[in-house]
Amino acid sequence: MTDLLTTLASGDINLLTGLLWLIIATGLSVVGGAIGGILLAGEELGYKFAATIGGLFAPAGVIPAMVLGLLLLNFCPKF
DSSP, X not given: OHHXXXXXXXXXXXXXXXXXXXXXXXXXXXXXXXXXXXXXXXXXXXXXXXXXXXXXXXXHHHHHHHHHHHHHHXXXXXX
16 A cells, blocks of 8 residues: 555656556546536426536547556656
């Protein structure tokens, strides 16, 4: 556990930290998508349905972007 926290604090990207960042980003995108769904279509579709749809569609854009970003950070030289 301390190795994981050390690598996260130092900014090293390996398989474990990359997966952890991907899980964190996916969770935050689900919450953000649910909030956005409620704000955009809550009254028209119902708040629960709008939150469900927003929470399901938000990670569709975040997961590929996070994977691409982590790959680019992994292969770029450290400054």
